Amino acid sequence: MKHNWMKSGLTALTAAGLLLGGTIAESGMQVAYAAKSVTLSGQAVGLTGGSLSIRDAHFLMQDKGKVLAYTVVITNKSSKSMDLLDYWIRVKSKSGKSFKATVVEGDKEKTSVPANSTQYMTYYAVVDSATKLTDLSFDIIKWDFSSSNYEKRLGTISYPSQGTDRIAAFQPGVMLYGSGKLKGAVKQAYISKDKDNGYVTVNYLLENVGQQVIDLSKLTFNIQTESLSVYNVSSPSLETMTIQPRERKIITLRSTLPLAVVAKPLTLVPSFNDEATKLKLPTGVFQLPALKVQSASTAGQPRSIYLEGQPVTTKAGNAIISQDAEGQSVSLEFSLTNTGSTAVAAGAFDFYLVTGNGKSYALTYAKEENASLLPGIGKSLALTGTLPAEASLTGAELVMKSLATDKEKSYVIASYVVEAASLEGGLGTAFSYKDYSIQLKTVTRTSGVEQDKLVAGIAITNNSKVAKQIPALGGYFMVNGVKIGTEQKAIGLDSTLVLAPGSSYEAVVAADIPYSTSISQIAFVATESAADKPGKMLYQFTGQQLSEIPVIGNLTDYVISGSGQKATIKLKRNAVYKGVGTQTFYAEFEGINQEPRATAIAKLGGYLVDKNGLIVPVQYAEVKERISSGGKALVSAWSALPRAFDASDYKLVIGQAIGTEPAAPPAGENGGSGTGTNAGSVTSPLLVKPVSFQLGQTNESVADQVKELKVGGFGLSLAKTSAFYDVKDMYNVAGLKLETVYSLGRDATYEAIAGTHKIKVEFVNQDTNQLTYSKTFDLAAALEGSQDEVLKEGTDIPLKILFNDPEIQNKVRTNSKFKLNIYDVFQGSSILIASQEMNWFLINN
Structure with missing residues (x-):
């Protein structure tokens, strides 16, 4: 009864000893069994109906001190359940110092191991900073109420003197994560530097080798030195990531390190965030390879980076430099192509142009909120900025950085050598742009009322083997070294939407200049047009003279x-x-x-x-x-x-x-x-x-007969023309009466006639006084606002023209001959097209 009472009364203590890792003083009992192996996990201590081993043990320095996390493996080979209340573990160092170990919150309910199964339990302890893994030993204790101190040491598992918890760089290691298993490996690690820090990028492979979905939101990483300096590692994508059984993911990890640290041996420590204790419990230690500064990529050459664990091919184009009033304008194209299997965020970057003397200048581009890059899809960013006039691109680099957020700092992703593009040529030269060839064919100056216009004629040729859309191009002019106006969009001369392979498309770019401008030098700068922002400079045509108008x-x-x-x-x-x-x-x-x-x-x-x-x-x-x-x-x-x-x-x-x-x-x-x-x-x-x-000077021929006259797309003939006094009431002369028959027809050669003409019929008496009368007619139809009579289309239409002049007899000396003149009238001015002398008082044909 005494023994039963003691065992029953100590149940809580036993549970604390094994499940909570209580520190019970060493009894000095002899080791009953201990496997001898050079590895930690290879050692096992026999239990009744099974065995116990330490799978792994890792350190991670934290605010509370040097935290040890270790995982116990208990195997029950019997046909009945194993009661864990009978056992516990004592953690101690070589010096004999014991450390209080505590089971993690998620394992506290594990009080037994079902028959023929294995149970994993994770513990943590805070040890002194001088303790090494090789100093640790784990005593496996069982309650023994026949003993004076009620315990029996079943065996001791010691960390091997030559052992290590580090997994070699690029090698895989399996970690316990909650109730699941993850295989991890460092796939790639590199570093970029600036004058203050080193920026480490690690691409880390995770594979779910368990049987259930794993939520990775509590998985964190740190970089740790041999002296236990610890640095945070960011990977925001883990916050919402899960991983399916047998699924593999590459996650991109980044950390900012002091320059003094980057050359030292470093390890990557994944850990589990234990919410109850606010501790990070390390689940593995992965050796990082020696970090070498990743040299800047050659201009124009592709470089692979990882974004959110997905490989992305990047490339920086040559920089295009142009002088302006503020110094030098720089523009270059930066491309990204997602070569991975899932979409990645593609809008959170900062770019800087760092000159050879270390000065940094921000470049801007059109950022899109929540932009993503789909697998197999490419995207181009037009980077632009301004440099001082004296700045040189010799030795310059383009630095790509992440955009700082409230969750992580900005870090360097990659750098690229910047070279100034040799983008100058003269009239008739062409440059390559994507799948196109762009040629400057002419630069002309045309005259206007108040201003002249400069017009650049360009030809765009599709050099690919597939049809292409017309590219959005534009440009501006530089006269005598000075930029004229603003960028203007190209205007197409061809009515087409797509360019067939090998075909060309013509367009023009124009700008106004004062008519008084004298031009000694002219350049045309071709640009890639963009909505609501300056276009990207593509090429500068220089050295040409204005094209002569042929x-x-x-x-x-x-x-x-x-x-x-x-x-x-x-x-x-x-x-x-x-x-x-x-x-x-x-x-x-x-x-x-x-x-x-x-x-x-x-x-x-x-x-x-x-x-x-x-x-x-x-x-x-x-x-x-x-x-x-x-x-x-x-x-x-x-x-x-x-x-x-x-x-x-x-x-x-x-x-x-x-x-x-x-x-x-x-x-x-x-x-x-x-x-x-x-x-x-x-x-x-x-x-x-x-x-x-x-x-x-034109000498328009004047017809000597008033027939078959050509007037603004019409044909006009007059016949049976006569001139008489216009007599009223038998004796009163009111003026001149001119009668004729006309035929008016539209020239059938033309489907349309643009422009309106009138006809003026003029009577000139052939005496010394040259008395003259005239009347103007609209052709075919009355014109808006005109008070003139209309000559209608038709054949042999009688026409009577009366000129009111009661004094006509006093003005006419002789009335033998007169001339009938026909004028083409346009815009209030007229030109004589026919003149025929005729007789008074007779019908003249």
Whole structure:
């Protein structure tokens, strides 16, 4: 009864001894059994119906001191349950000092081992800082109530004198983690440095070798030196990570170390966060390889990094440098491609350009919140920044760092050698950009009303074997070394959305400059356009002269070659019409649609330049109708010329007009209908691919008969013309009566006629007084705002024209002959196109 009472009364103490690791003084009893092995786990002590061994033991220095964590393995080989209340373990050092060991909270309920099974239990103890693993021994004790101190030492497990808990670098080790098992291995470790710290990156492989899902949220890591200095390791991805049975994951671990430490032997210590004690219980110790500073990657060469455990291939392009008012603008492209199996966050980076003398300059890019990079997907970051004018890129590096958060500091991920790109060439040269070739074909200067325009013509060629989208390009000009205006987006000349392999696409970039600007040097800088931010510089074309606007013969076709709007333009007629104190330039162009389907003729624009350099803008009527393939349209062009304009020697510059509003003759007494503006409010069109015609004094032939006259796309003939006095009430002469029969028809050659003309009929008496009367008519249809009568389309239409002048008899000396003059009237100015002498009082044919 006494023994039963003692055993029953000591149950709690026994439980404390084994489950809580109580420190009961050594009894001095002889060892009953102890396996002799060079490894810790190879030693076992026999129990009734089973055995006990120490699987592992590890140290991790913490705020509470040097924490020992060890795992006990109890195997029950019998056919009945093993009561753990009968056993406990005493931890001591070689000096005989005992340490209080405590079972972890999760194992406190383990009081027995079922038959034919194995149980794992983890304990921790705080030891003195001088204690080494090889100093430790573990006495296995069983209650023995026949003994004077009620205990019997079954055996002692000693840490081998040559033993170590460290797993060699790159070798795997299996750890107990809660009720599961994890296999871990250091796969890669490297370091980057700055002037203050070393930044260690460890890519660590985890494999769940157990039978159940493991929650990794309580798994933490530290780096520990041989002198037990401990440094935090960050891996935010673990907070929400689980790992399935047989699943493998690579996690990226990072730590910031003092420079004095990085060359010392280091270990990576994974541990389990025990919430009850606020301790980190080490589960393994992995030796890190000697950390070598990872040299900066060569510019343009790929480099593999790990983000959230996934391999990502990165590459830094060459830096593009341009001078500006603030110093030097630098831009470079940085690419990332996820070569792993799961998405990774790809928006939390900082970039710095560190010069050879150690000065650091931040680079910026468009950061996206919660951006991710999917497997197999690439992404480019356009990095830009400003350097002092004296800064040199010799020996410079691009440093990629993580973005500091409230959970972890910023750390260096990788560095890359920076080289300035040799991105300069002249007119006609090309550079490679992604899968494209970009060529500068022309740089022209066209004249406007208040400002001139610089226009760069570029050709974009798809060099790949698959169809590509049109790249978003732009650019700006530098005149005499000074940047002009801001970056402008390229405007396409081809109506296409994709580029077939080997095909080209033409575009222009334009900028306004004051007309008084003198240009001695000009450069064009091509950029990659971006929304709501400056574009990335791609290439600088320097050393070229302005392209001369080619002069073509007046009979030579002007060709518009852009896909979707192919056409040829022929100059059919040009003249300078004279008015009262005015002169008007007029030209007609025949546009032929060269597309395989109906489309509108491309808009035209241009200006006149006389031999003295006087610039006058020219307006072009818009063809609103769609013209069939091979069909023709007649387009009018005009300009009110200032008195100083020398019409004896001048050029007409013509080109395709981009981004301009359609022009039409202004409505008014002498003009036509339309929505155009007068010359005083004309804005400069953007002319692309301009050419010029050399023009001069025109001698328009004047027909000697008023038939088969060509007027603005119409044909006009007059017949049976007669002149009589307009007599009222038998005796009263009211004026002149001119009667005729006319035929008016539209030229069937043209599907559309753009531009409005009028006809002026003039009577001139052939005596010394040269009495003159005239009347103006609209053609085919009344023009908006016009008070003139209309000559309708048709054949042999009678026309009576009355000129009211009661004094006509006093003004006419002889009434034998008169001349009938026909004028083409345009924009209030007129030109004589036919003159025929006729007889009074007779019907003249």
